[in-house]
Amino acid sequence: MPAWMDGIEPWYAAAAGALAAAGVVAASARKLGRLLRRTVHLVDDLAGEPERPGVEGRPGLMERVGSIEDRLGRVEHEVQHNDGTSLKDAMKRTEDAVHRLARRVDQVEGGDA
Incomplete structure (x- = not known):
């Protein structure tokens, strides 16, 4: 000890x-x-948690991931060429129109096309 x-x-x-x-x-x-x-x-x-009196419900992980996948699908639709309805198709049409107008302006002004 x-x-x-x-x-x-x-x-x-x-x-x-x-x-x-x-x-x-x-x-x-x-x-x-x-x-x-x-x-x-x-x-x-x-x-997730169900709704209770005075408290909003919260979705679970799989429901939230599913929602994100849906939103991502809508974004992908807009940034890829498709049947002409996407934002990318509209941008390409606008870009082409601006180039045509620029060439016409250059022609009218006597500039190079």
Whole structure:
């Protein structure tokens, strides 16, 4: 036994050990509680939450990804050539018209075409 422990009653040592163990258990419980709370939040984000009185519902991950895919599909439609209805097709028509007008202006002014 270390010299500094001489004269300490055994029950003091037992009480100190019990307090130290209680401190370790309390710290572990707090860490476990934080981990559990974060896990529940993750599951709520993945699964979503239904609407309740006074609180809006939140869609789950798969519903949100599906919504993003739908929106992305609409964007892709607009930035690719298709049947003439996309933004890219309209831009190409406008660009071609501007080039034709520029050539005509150059011709009228006697410039190079």
